[in-house]
Amino acid sequence: MALVIGSTAQAQPEEPGAAARAALAQLQQATESLDAADGARDRVRALTATIQAFESGLAAMREGVRRATSREAQLTRHMQAREAEIAGLVGALLTVETAPPPVMLLHPDGPVGSARAAMILGDLTPVLQARADGVRADLTEIRTLRALQESSVATLEQGLSDVQQARAELSMAIANRTDLPRRFTEDPVRTAILVSSSESLAAFADGLSEMSDTPIPPDDSDVSDLKGRIDLPVQGVVLRRAGEADAAGIAREGLILATRPRAIVTTPVAATIRYRGPLLDLGNVVILEPQADTLFVLSGMGEVFGEAGQVIPAGTAVGLMGGEAPEIGAFLSLSGDGTGTDRSETLYMEVRESGRPVDPETWFRTDKDG
Template identity: 70%
Template sequence: MRWAGPIVGVCLWAGVASAESDPSEAARLASQMLQQASVALDEADGARNRVRALTATVQAYEAGLEAMRDGLRRAASREAELTARLQAREAEISELIGVLQTMESAPPPVLLLHPSGPLGVARSGMMLAEVTPGLNQRAQALSQDLAEVSDLRSIQQNALATLQEGLTGVQTARSELSKAVADRTDLPKRFAEDPVRTAILISSTETLDAFASGLSEIAGAEIAATNADISERKGAIKLPVSGVLLHKAGAADAAGITREGMIVATRPRALVTTPTAATIRYRGPLLDLGNVVILEPQPDLLFVLSGLNEVYGEAGQVIPRGTPVGLMGGAAPEIGTILSLSGDGTGTDRSETLYIEVREGGSPVDPETWFQTEKDG
């Protein structure tokens, strides 16, 4: 079954991105994205591959909420700009309204009289003919600004119901996705996990280096060979989560600590997916890294993802690209939080961090040699 919903959502998101000069249109397109995600959630109930359908649905909701935040931020900024402009022109506007009201209320015979006689009437008529178009133009510009302010305020007020539906929908989709992943039994496995060996290895190691080098020891059966090769995608692999690069490999974080991997800032409860087809070598809590997922896209290459709140799948499973492997932590944002950020745009709502480390032949390498990071998530 093919899913038109997420495809339409991508097209709408492109439309939102291109509507930079029109915050009203951006907010409307974001509303359509959330509605499309709601339809996709309903359709996912009867999907053959429910995990894939729900994954696309969660991503569609995330894109819609992202677009709504962006649209509201622009709408609030535009409203503030117009309001400041109108306030600055308050005296001019009052004078203009007074002139227009005087012209409108004066009886026609009075307008035709002039103390200087017919010549004065003709001159004043010529002056009035020159001034009137300018007054009309200023009046129309004022009317357009006032109408736009009213429209922007209406959009922000109407966004309340749309945001509530979107936040409720994405929470439902995430919950159903977690259940669908837990119920999944159709994935191939390269090896069976041995929980005892895993526990012994974790208790006997103090660093990620030591754990990664001992990964081959924790399988309960021989690991089937694979000829997977993703080298042609080197440097072009998308990040496993929608986010922005916070710290590069080797750069000091806020605490002055340097790490061999990079840190990506994400929004709370963001969905994390495998960026390539891979074998799950480990998933669960590890050392001081929190919940960790270690993926093996090809022999002697590991992607280490840490900082997740929930992790999906089982060690040994071979999962296709785009398969969900977990959710970020944090509390789902309330409507008031999103609306308060609508005029911000500083990225302070990306409160969660995903640590990504890449290891080749047992040694860490700069993740940016594999991942594409220049684009904002």
Template identity: 60%
Template sequence: MTLRAFLLALLFAAPVHAQTDPSTSALNAAQMLEEASVALTEADSARDRVRALTETIQAYEAGLTAMREGLRRAATREAQLGAELRSREDEIAQLLGVLQTIETTAPPVLMLHPSGPLGSARAGMMLSEVTPGLNARARELAHDLQEVQTLRQLQQSAADTLTEGLTGVQTARTQLSTAIADRTDLPVRFVEDPIRTAILISSTETLEGFASGLSEISEGGIADTNADISQRKGEVALPAQGVVLLRAGETDAAGVKRPGVVLGTRPRAIVTSPTAATIRYRGPLLDLGNLVILEPQPGLLFVFSGLQEVYGNPGQVIPEGTPVGLMPGETPEIGAILSTSSDGTGTDRSETLYIEVRQDNSPVDPESWFRTSKDG
């Protein structure tokens, strides 16, 4: 390849840069975790400690999710840059050689040409034409090398940030359990009779049968309520951060169809009440594991099952955003998070929350009430 052809090829063959900066994403996630840490220290003095701790846990979860995604994108970007730089080694070496020649050669010698003054003039014109392009490519190369260095430093420092974040969220969960147990300020619509509840559980074989007998588990009557969330139909937020794995009526791996939605969550994710609601039941039931049944308005029940821990007491009227439980599972170790940071398949959402909606004791599609991503 002639010098002119090589220089023009360098000028017009601009490298493809990522549209977004993964290192910035990860650094923003680290900032989110730092802010969550500050919120945790301030939760003790909050007037509503349960709400403060709930928001702190959600902030930690969002920060850890963002950090994991940032690290995944950083690993992908570093591999991409490494492959690009390796594929352009010869080109880069020639570029550096040309730049070094231009930089070290005295201008009078550089402008001499064997064909005389006319050739020298043409050489000067060509040099003035391609020099800006050479400088631009040199800056791009320096940017790529700096980005690789930044991404490597980011991943090396991520372990400390993740350790602090995981420790903080675990502390917040522990404090939340205590704060909920100490809470005495919630209104109560009824008081549960544990004997009647046990009888109802032992005498029913389906969720439908259990739900139809919920009015029988109170010691006395259940106070009326005029709660109405019908204006929010289709826009109610999901109770946990996650992705929809199965929709109503879809067949699961065991060949079972259920009328509810299965949401994939991360281990130990917090589950909150998406609206103000009465806790009608919480605890183990049939083959559904630990569940909570909420009544946001008369005749409407939200059923969340698959939890490890459940919060609150039947009869309590809880505000929107109140935690009702935690998902099971073990929080992954730092090494596991870092080793899978390049895996964008969502396999880290290992826990499943089953969401069923019952209206007048008949199941309805949860997505007629809850706002979900239609692409899953």
């Protein structure tokens, strides 16, 4: 059998630990941002940005550590499968290194045989040495990856704790906020009547003007030039597009996004909050009006922020997804690797223009080709 023990590290152009180290820097920056948020002029904006940084850093860190774990397991299996060959390689190297020079130069066929043996040995030694270097590189990489995983666990635990703290502080900061302009003041009685009498989202959207006891002033905002280029309101992936049927054969007119538990949801553009609260079977709903006759409907959140009538700037938090924040073991589990099981929450997003639903992808960038 041929002796084949190269360093498999060369098979992957990118070092698996690089992503984890880069994510570690992200989390450290997010932690610094959390510390600085206390003194920020706009604390809500600072905390929102901090939570988004934590979410990005934690996701990158999780992926980096999972890749490092997979890589370590791959290298370990490779080394175990080559134990006999490695033992033979070590034995050959030890023989070459410990044999006395006079013995190495003597050969039964005389000087010619000795010369040939020396030539063969001279050719073999670099090959053995190269393969030994490959084994050494694999062993070094295993040790490096293992140390990276061990050091990353504490960072991840702290990051998970810090993002929970930031979410709690954000809820309190939003509750205490009084600096947002208002287009109208909601009438809770009228709103309750509209909610109870509406049998569909369309009917509720049509009656939004009835939520105030005074006429709602017209909105002169215009974001139509952003069509097709607006970021999604949450870090997630498209689970189902508009018109695509689910397993039960039900097709909806909006997008369904898969998100991680407790992910922050923000308004992608400046908008007026037209409604906030539970609605029909949609769970907690926030309806945003970015311009006249256009509504962004976001539903399925565990917690919603703001008040109807407020005009909020782009990037303002409007809610948090439901679910329980994962513990460190579940966060790093490889059992669901690549299956999307870590994105257990769903946000439904519908866009309505002039009272009719339109494909949200005419407004939002979903990276169809990505």
